Amino acid sequence: MKKENEMMIEFDSRSCNEAFARVTVAAFLTQLNPTLEEVADVKTAVSEAVTNCIIHGYEEEVHKIKIECAIDEKQIRIIVSDGGKGIEDVKKAMEPLYTTKPDQDRSGMGFAFMEAFMDEVKVESGPGEGTKVTMWKTIG
Amino acid sequence: MYEQNQQGLTVYLPKEVDHHTVDKIRMEIDRQIIENGVSAIIFNFKDTTFMDSSGIGLLMGRYKLVNYIGGQVCAVRVNEKLKKLLILANVHKYVNIE
Numbered sequence: 001m002k003k004e005n006e007m008m009i010e011f012d013s014r015s016c017n018e019a020f021a022r023v024t025v026a027a028f029l030t031q032l033n034p035t036l037e038e039v040a041d042v043k044t045a046v047s048e049a050v051t052n053c054i055i056h057g058y059e060e061e062v063h064k065i066k067i068e069c070a071i072d073e074k075q076i077r078i079i080v081s082d083g084g085k086g087i088e089d090v091k092k093a094m095e096p097l098y099t100t101k102p103d104q105d106r107s108g109m110g111f112a113f114m115e116a117f118m119d120e121v122k123v124e125s126g127p128g129e130g131t132k133v134t135m136w137k138t139i140g
Numbered sequence: 141m142y143e144q145n146q147q148g149l150t151v152y153l154p155k156e157v158d159h160h161t162v163d164k165i166r167m168e169i170d171r172q173i174i175e176n177g178v179s180a181i182i183f184n185f186k187d188t189t190f191m192d193s194s195g196i197g198l199l200m201g202r203y204k205l206v207n208y209i210g211g212q213v214c215a216v217r218v219n220e221k222l223k224k225l226l227i228l229a230n231v232h233k234y235v236n237i238e
Binding site: 015016018019022037040043044047048051054055104105106107108109110112113116 | 156158159160162163166190191192193194196197198200201221225228229
């Protein structure tokens with residue numbers, strides 16, 4: 001991917017940063033002149049990925065979450081990564097309604113929403129290896 | 141933010157419904173269910189412009205709780221964008237959406 005513009009942020013895995021993360025990515029996205037719907041789609045996907053890092057990756061302990069964005073022509077690539085506990089079975093984790101935390105009212109729709117609102121989603125993870133979610137979306 | 145009358149408990153949701161904002165709301169609703177025997181919950185979305193799957197968990201979790209005692213949950217003043225999200229997660233099969 002030839003990158004025309006890139007940005008990177010790193011922040012604490014505190015729930016108050018969920019809004020900060022999605023708004024920051026949305027602000028970076030504005031250079032592609034997205035529609036309101038496209039902005040909402042990206043914000044939802046980023047919110048899901050960051051929430052996963054906080055709840056599942058770090059299990060509410062405070063560590064760092066990294067977001068890397070790259071824009072190439074009309075496409076944005078967003079990488080959300082943590083150094084947390086990782087996912088044992090990525091395929092299972094991505095099944096709609098599957099959640100390891102039903103007691104906390106997690107809906108199991110996080111990855112399903114990322115896949116619904118982005119063009120492509122790739123998840124790389126393993127136990128103790130952290131999790132890296134890469135998402136692509138073409139604007140317009 | 142909360143209003144209780146004969147129809148049940150109305151919950152006025154915040155502008156942004158995410159993991160950060162739902163935690164407190166969930167605790168307050170569950171307290172009202174347990175202490176006041178609330179069985180009908182009306183989620184009012186008039187101020188809400190953003191929601192992620194944490195909102196789905198909030199609605200479905202409350203549905204499961206009150207359904208157990210014969211109650212119900214509905215969502216009112218939901219904008220088209222959020223309606224799409226609720227339908228995608230199949231919430232409309234359990235919760236009446238207006």
